Amino acid sequence: MSAVPAGLAAALTELAARRPLLVASDYDGVLAPLVDDPSAAVPSPGVDEALARVAAAEGVTVALVSGRGVDDLRRVSGLAGPYRFVGSHGAEYGGPLTGELAGRRDAAAERMAPLVAAVPGAWLEVKPASVAVHVRRVADRAAAAALLAEAGAAADPSLTHKPGKDVLELAVTDADKGTAVTRLREDLGAAAVVYLGDDVTDEDAFRRLGSADLGVKVGDGETAAGHRVADPAAAVDVLRLLADLLG
Numbered sequence: 001m002s003a004v005p006a007g008l009a010a011a012l013t014e015l016a017a018r019r020p021l022l023v024a025s026d027y028d029g030v031l032a033p034l035v036d037d038p039s040a041a042v043p044s045p046g047v048d049e050a051l052a053r054v055a056a057a058e059g060v061t062v063a064l065v066s067g068r069g070v071d072d073l074r075r076v077s078g079l080a081g082p083y084r085f086v087g088s089h090g091a092e093y094g095g096p097l098t099g100e101l102a103g104r105r106d107a108a109a110e111r112m113a114p115l116v117a118a119v120p121g122a123w124l125e126v127k128p129a130s131v132a133v134h135v136r137r138v139a140d141r142a143a144a145a146a147l148l149a150e151a152g153a154a155a156d157p158s159l160t161h162k163p164g165k166d167v168l169e170l171a172v173t174d175a176d177k178g179t180a181v182t183r184l185r186e187d188l189g190a191a192a193v194v195y196l197g198d199d200v201t202d203e204d205a206f207r208r209l210g211s212a213d214l215g216v217k218v219g220d221g222e223t224a225a226g227h228r229v230a231d232p233a234a235a236v237d238v239l240r241l242l243a244d245l246l247g
């Protein structure tokens, strides 16, 4: 049975007639359920097919807009359709970064490493334009919260803080998903945008949507999105319904 609320289904039906149409989605927590090991975060069953059907519609562009680096996003997702891949929260727009930000990123990693090493279960992810302090596997939840606070306080003030689910990212650019979605919209001349997201960083994108657009928050939490579904499985239902409407 479809988990698409009636109001959302009606809004999708209206929006499906608009062209050019941009359908953009976050990855972790939307197209892939959250798991302990980021390298094991694979798409939910049905995502690959639904995205391919959406992207096959005339005048429709699918974009994956992730906090992950583009190379990591491609590798972990295995998604290989005619999609726009935007990584590092928008810092990687036209493709992977070529290392120009590596110096500042490495300095941030050096600063965070001893803090992270002191908390069992915590780990540091080094990405093209940021470092991410992960605490999902920290059993002591008070210690996890304390580490995120400590990491934020210890970071170089020039870094951009991007809090997320069991993670604090410290980015060497101020790129965000809102800027990325606006840039995609302009590049494509999109008449309307659909955006699916689940986390704090997706709110930058939701806030950039206008009255002709449609934002879908996946899961709990405050949001600027106009619509909500319960979980990544329901996000697949949204994509399937959109594919049906576009077909």
Ligand SMILES: O=P(O)(O)OC[C@H]1O[C@H](O[C@H]2O[C@H](CO)[C@@H](O)[C@H](O)[C@H]2O)[C@H](O)[C@@H](O)[C@@H]1O
Pocket: 026, 027, 028, 029, 033, 034, 035, 036, 037, 038, 039, 041, 065, 066, 067, 068, 069, 125, 127, 132, 134, 136, 164, 165, 166, 167, 169, 199, 201
């Ligand atoms: O913008 P997204 O595509 O949602 O990426 C955000 C971050 O996702 C990954 O971390 C999150 O998912 C992990 C796998 O499910 C989970 O273990 C972790 O707790 C989450 O924060 C990824 O590791 C980060 O680099 C992304 O920025």
